[in-house]
Amino acid sequence: MQPVTTTDHTRSLTAESRNETVELLTKALQLGIDFKLQSDVFLERIPSVQARDRLISALPVHPGKVEDALVEFAESMLPLCKNEASPQFLGFGDTGDDVGALVGGVLALLTQQNLINQSFDSPSATFVEITALRWLRELIGFANPPVEDLTTVFDVGGIITHGGTMSNSLAMMLAREHKMPGTMETGVHDPGQFSIVVPRDLGHYSVKSALKWIGLGHQVIEVDTDGFRYDLRALERALREHEGRIMSVVAYAGDSRTQTVDDLRGVRDVVRTADERIWLHADACWGLMCSFSDRLRGKLAGIEDYDSVTVDPHKVMAIPHSLGALLVRDPASLKAISSHSGLIMGDDFDFGQVTPFIGTKAWLSLKLWMMMRTRGRSGLAELAESRVEKALRFAELVDSHERLIRLHKVDMTAVTFMYVPADVDVAAPDIERINEANLRIHERMLADGRWHLHHFGLPDDDGILKYGVTLYPMRFMAVNPHIEEHHMTAVLDYILRLGAAFDEGSL
Known part of the structure; x- marks a missing residue:
C-alpha cells in the first residue's frame, strides 16, 4: 500500500x-x-x-x-x-445579513467550541450563551435570577436550538413530562392522555410532528378560529369536552401565515380556569420581534405567564441560519427532560444535560450575542418598528388597487393578498377562478426568478371573500431591510401585469 x-x-x-x-x-x-x-x-x-x-x-x-x-x-x-437579502425577495425573512451576526458566525466557526461541556470544551462560550438567553428571557418578560444565584444550567431557563421546529418539539416533551412525570423513563402507555390543542388550519407543522417524534401519535384537537385567533368560546368548549386528556394548549404569537398575534391573555385565562395543570406554550418565532419595542410589546401581553415560549432569532433578527431558542418560565422545569453522560457531562454548567437530540453543540449563540450586543435596545426597537411601518405602507398600496384584495389586518410584517380577475365579482366571488389566477401568477413569478413572494393555502378567517373557504394568496414580508417603496410598487405592477395576462388567457 x-x-x-x-x-x-x-x-x-x-x-x-x-x-x-x-x-x-x-x-x-x-x-x-x-x-x-x-x-x-x-x-x-x-x-x-x-x-x-x-x-x-x-x-x-x-x-x-x-x-x-x-x-x-x-x-x-x-x-x-437564492439570495434572500435581495430587495426583490419580498417573501420571507432570514436575510442573514446583520454584520455583527456575520462576524459572530465566522468567529464561532473558527473557535470550534462545543457547548455540550463547559469546563474544558467551552469555558467562555457557555456563559456567553447564558447571557444571550437571559437577554431573550428579559425581552419576553420572564424573570432572571441574580447572576450570583446562577449555579447550574438548571437555573438558566432556556436552550439554544437550531430553530422553531426543535424548540417546539422540546416544549412538547416538557408538556408530556409535566402531564405524566417520569414518562421519559417508563414510556408512553396511553397516548390519548397526551392531547394538545391548536388553532384549526393555522398551527405550525412542527407541533403536530413533534407529537409523533416523541411517541404520542396524532393527539391533536383543533379549535375553530375567528380572525386568525382562537375563538375563545370554542376553546372553552374543547377544554370541557376533553377534560383530563389535554397536556398542552399552543397559542401563536404571530402565526406562520398572517403573523396575527393571538389574544394571549384571553387564551391564558380560559386555560387556567379550565385546568391549571395544562402546559401553556406560545410559539413566538415571529412575535419575538414585538418584544423589542415599547410600541409593539403590548401585542405580547400575557406571554410572560406561559410555561414555555419558542423564539426564532434567525427569522426576525437578520441572523444567519440556524438559530432558535426555547425559553421556560420556571428554569427548573428543564430537569424533566435532562440526561447525563459520565463520558463528557459532569459539570454544573454543561448544556448537554438539557439538549435532547443534540450531542456536539456548536456556538450558535455567538451570532445572537453579537447582534444584540451591537444593536442594543434602541437598535432592536428601531428594527421592529421600521418593519411594521413598511408592512402597513405595503398594505396601503395593495388597498389602492381595485384588482387586489387584502385578507387580514396587519399585525406585524406580513401582508397577505390576492389578485382578483377582471371577470370576478367580489360580491359573489368565484373562489376557484381567483385561486387559479393567483396560482398561475405565482408559478410564473417563480419561473422568472426576478421577484419572490410567498404562496400557501389560507382559510378566509375574516370572511373577506367567503368565510371559511381555503384561499391561495401571495404574501409580502417586510423583514428585508433593503426593501424600499419602489420595490413594493414594482412588484405590485408586475403582479398586475401577470394578472392582466391571465385575464386575457395568455398566462
Missing part, C-alpha cells in the same frame, strides 16, 4: 499556511458578501433536473486545490443560490 502524501493544498491550518489560509478565506468572504449585495434573487434559473445533472458528481480520486473548488463553487453553484 502506497503511503499517503500530504500536499500543500490538503494540509490543515498551520503557522506556515496562515497567509495562504487568510487569502482563501478572504476570497470566500468576498464571494459571500458580493452574493448578498447582488440585487437579483437568482442569477440563473434552471429546472431541477438540470441542476441535478450539473451539480451531482463523483468523489475526486486525487487531492485538489481549494482555489479550484472555489472557482467551481462560484461558477456552478452560487448563480443558482
Whole structure:
C-alpha cells in the first residue's frame, strides 16, 4: 500500500499556511458578501433536473486545490443560490445579513467550541450563551435570577436550538413530562392522555410532528378560529369536552401565515380556569420581534405567564441560519427532560444535560450575542418598528388597487393578498377562478426568478371573500431591510401585469 502524501493544498491550518489560509478565506468572504449585495434573487434559473445533472458528481480520486473548488463553487453553484437579502425577495425573512451576526458566525466557526461541556470544551462560550438567553428571557418578560444565584444550567431557563421546529418539539416533551412525570423513563402507555390543542388550519407543522417524534401519535384537537385567533368560546368548549386528556394548549404569537398575534391573555385565562395543570406554550418565532419595542410589546401581553415560549432569532433578527431558542418560565422545569453522560457531562454548567437530540453543540449563540450586543435596545426597537411601518405602507398600496384584495389586518410584517380577475365579482366571488389566477401568477413569478413572494393555502378567517373557504394568496414580508417603496410598487405592477395576462388567457 502506497503511503499517503500530504500536499500543500490538503494540509490543515498551520503557522506556515496562515497567509495562504487568510487569502482563501478572504476570497470566500468576498464571494459571500458580493452574493448578498447582488440585487437579483437568482442569477440563473434552471429546472431541477438540470441542476441535478450539473451539480451531482463523483468523489475526486486525487487531492485538489481549494482555489479550484472555489472557482467551481462560484461558477456552478452560487448563480443558482437564492439570495434572500435581495430587495426583490419580498417573501420571507432570514436575510442573514446583520454584520455583527456575520462576524459572530465566522468567529464561532473558527473557535470550534462545543457547548455540550463547559469546563474544558467551552469555558467562555457557555456563559456567553447564558447571557444571550437571559437577554431573550428579559425581552419576553420572564424573570432572571441574580447572576450570583446562577449555579447550574438548571437555573438558566432556556436552550439554544437550531430553530422553531426543535424548540417546539422540546416544549412538547416538557408538556408530556409535566402531564405524566417520569414518562421519559417508563414510556408512553396511553397516548390519548397526551392531547394538545391548536388553532384549526393555522398551527405550525412542527407541533403536530413533534407529537409523533416523541411517541404520542396524532393527539391533536383543533379549535375553530375567528380572525386568525382562537375563538375563545370554542376553546372553552374543547377544554370541557376533553377534560383530563389535554397536556398542552399552543397559542401563536404571530402565526406562520398572517403573523396575527393571538389574544394571549384571553387564551391564558380560559386555560387556567379550565385546568391549571395544562402546559401553556406560545410559539413566538415571529412575535419575538414585538418584544423589542415599547410600541409593539403590548401585542405580547400575557406571554410572560406561559410555561414555555419558542423564539426564532434567525427569522426576525437578520441572523444567519440556524438559530432558535426555547425559553421556560420556571428554569427548573428543564430537569424533566435532562440526561447525563459520565463520558463528557459532569459539570454544573454543561448544556448537554438539557439538549435532547443534540450531542456536539456548536456556538450558535455567538451570532445572537453579537447582534444584540451591537444593536442594543434602541437598535432592536428601531428594527421592529421600521418593519411594521413598511408592512402597513405595503398594505396601503395593495388597498389602492381595485384588482387586489387584502385578507387580514396587519399585525406585524406580513401582508397577505390576492389578485382578483377582471371577470370576478367580489360580491359573489368565484373562489376557484381567483385561486387559479393567483396560482398561475405565482408559478410564473417563480419561473422568472426576478421577484419572490410567498404562496400557501389560507382559510378566509375574516370572511373577506367567503368565510371559511381555503384561499391561495401571495404574501409580502417586510423583514428585508433593503426593501424600499419602489420595490413594493414594482412588484405590485408586475403582479398586475401577470394578472392582466391571465385575464386575457395568455398566462
